[in-house]
Amino acid sequence: MHPTLPPAVSPDTELQLAIAEHQAGRFAEAEEIYLSILQAHPYHAVANHNLGLLAGQVGQHVAGLPYLRKALSVAPDEGQFWLSYAQGLLQAGQPDEALDIVDTAIARGLDNAASQALRQQAQEAVALAALSPSQPEMDHIVQLYQAGQHEQMEAACRQLLATYPDSPFGWSVLGTALQVQGKDALATLQRTVELAPHDAQAHGHLGNAWQTAGKLDAARDCYLRALEIEPAFAEAHCNLGNLLQAENRLDEAVASYRRALALKPDYALATFNLGNALLRQKQFGAAADSFRAATLALPDDAEVHNRLGQALHENRNVQDAVRSFQRALQIKPDYRAARNNLVAAYLVLKQYQDVLTCLNTALESEPDDEELHFHLGNIMRTMGKSKEALAAFRRALEIKPDYAAAEINLCSLLHAEGHLEEAIASGYRARTVASHIPESHSGLLFCLSHSVDIDAQSLFEEHCRFGEAFDRPSTAATAEGHVFGNDNDPARRIRVGFVSGDFNSHVVSNFVVPVVAHLSASPGLSLYAYYNNTLEDAVTQRLRGYFPHWQNIIEVSDSSLQEKIREDGIDILVDLSSHTAFNRLTAFGRKLAPIQVSWIAYPGTTGLKTMDYYLTDPQFDVDEKYFTEKVVLLPASVPFLPSSDSPELVRAPALGNGYLTFGSFNRLSKLNPGVIARWAKLLRALPEAKMHLAAMQKDSDIATLQAWFAQEGIAADRLTFHGRTHLGGYLALHQQIDICLDTFPYTGGTTTLHALWMGVPTLTLKGTSVPSHAGACILQHVGLDAFITTDDEDFVRKGIFLSSNIMQLAVLRADLRNRMQVSALADSRAIAHNMEKAFRTMWQRWCSGLPPASFAIAPGDTNKQVMPS
Known part of the structure; x- marks a missing residue:
């Protein structure tokens, strides 16, 4: 019998409070009250008994024996005291003494199922002890383990078992020797349990072996059996928590870790694992507290410091997180996870030079680390160094061709830089290697929506592939029949x-x-x-x-x-x-x-x-x-909500210039050689016309566009480029523009609306794909159907017509803001x-x-x- 609760008594108020704390698992508080009682009443039987039980529950079996013995001496007629003392002796490794106490109790009349079960358990323990090796023999094996001499330990265990073939100790330590060498220990540990069915440690070790083998149900049975034998087995509670965490049963895992820590407050591994579970529950503050406590016990454990950094980062304490990641790397300089986390933290803090220093230092020793090149690509892109970013992503993919994150980011950057065909090819590769990642689909679809080389039906089918991968209503249907309980009023x-x-x-x-x-x-x-x-x-x-x-x-x-x-x-x-x-x-x-x-x-x-x-x-x-x-x-x-401080309208620039000035304010990713070729046809037809292109983020953007225009025979002196600016400056640039030229097939939206508000119409081309309709939609709302074209020839023809009707264009310019004000868009x-x-x-x-x-x-x-x- 193994009593887990103090016997029901009716003592004074202080004792009742101690028992309440004890039963609630608040052992430290209960111990303090019991000791207070015993200081005033040293021979208080119940307080002595309960304090002895408590000591056993926190694994201090030997320390609890004097209290159990005193309780029995004070109240020898209390049967429970005999059983508790015998159980304590068993747990303290004194089976002969335990058997004597049980036999005495039975002789005194305490002959029941509980006493007989305890007597059988004591007899088995005595028998096992007789089969055990000597203390020096056992100490020798323990010393080999502590010295890390695991092969020698295995040999010594096998030699020991040749002499003591039924020694639970021998089989148990052999199992340990096999486990630490990565060898199969299941059969060995099962033999240990057969020889010592009442040994909680044996069941716990077997549970660990089953868990390592991925047999979680078998492992759970072992842990529960161990805890049935010894409820105060902190390690079993912790390992059960690990199993529950592996099954994503996080609430139960947290409860198991907390039980382990209540029994063994300085149990660093349980503290660490509790932090892991809390981190997965997104309880970042509580997780950080656990990891911080673990660092006190394990100050030189790099993983603990890394985990603390993760929790701090998630809890928005990024500067403190940096210090934790740095400490982890001091302990273990080649710790990739900590280095990657440090880079991520530096990025949040916008300490870009620190990121580069960290990555370049690591690349010196690990030039073929794909993750380092990936992170280098990300920081280079953030710093506006697109050429270097592209090179870094490509290097990461050379090292690891199926590196999904690098391919997804390469696709995105190629698109942003106007390299649409390359971006689409990259997008297809990303989806091939990572079809389970939604970004691989969305990145490709966004690129395809900008392409003239895909028809509307094919574009739709590509979007449907995303649905095929991520339409999962059956998840809800399985649990709830896909029926919503909303009030249908x-x-x-x-x-x-x-x-x-x-x-x-x-x-x-x-x-x-x-x-x-x-x-x-x-x-x-x-x-x-x-x-x-x-x-x-x-x-x-x-x-x-x-x-x-x-x-x-x-x-x-x-x-x-x-x-x-x-x-x-x-x-x-x-x-x-x-x-x-x-x-x-x-x-x-x-x-x-x-x-x-x-x-x-x-x-x-x-x-x-x-x-x-x-x-x-x-x-x-x-x-x-x-x-x-x-x-x-x-x-x-x-x-459309215009800016409250929009610049005033000015007369059409063509009235003074004598030629049309075209403009584009669209992002670079909407521009590509095909778009430039269409615009160039119009510019060739109107050799006096000029063009302004805004929203340039860097010199390389300008160089790319100049090269594309040059391929179409358009000289650089006909082009004017403007960088990104504030809203007021952006709107003011429209005062230099007569007509905006739209992109295709992903036409303008916000830029078209702003241009109209500034009196500048947009010449657009409406195709068959959905993205090509946005510009036409906006123009129709303000009655500018004449600016909607159907093909390249129509685009050029209408542009030429407008150049011959500058006065009509000037009148329209003065009226566009009013049209916007009375349209449905307003x-x-x-x-x-x-x-x-x-x-x-x-x-x-x-x-x-x-x-x-x-x-x-x-x-x-x-x-x-x-x-x-």
């Missing part, structure tokens, strides 16, 4: 969630803010924001004011986000990122809410069948067969009102059990507000 207030990585000064927020401002005031809607980014700025704070419910989800897993969305009772969930950076499309693939909607971020389908609707407007002229979503048409789906109140009507229609269909269907919202009176000039 069609007239009630609708809970609408918005998921975005761009709730900051990103361009998308220019469109989101004015609409959300009106939606937030609607009594029919309750708004929730789920922000997938760490960047916070003035725009973030402004948006927070419109959302009563705000959650940062950058550290939230897809499964946890699914639980959060269900917990919040979201009815309609709106995606504002699609295939752009910081998206959560894989979470949408789980079907997070009854209705899922994609809006504004991306000119095309998500490819997800779990995405129910796509919001756009009639002018966008989408073909539904290229969407997995049902298309909902609003009178206008994109609002009425954010109406856009919000119509969006709410669309949400209500979607919701009513769901409440009626109807599947998603395409529909249109008709224009209506919404007390239109005129945009200020």
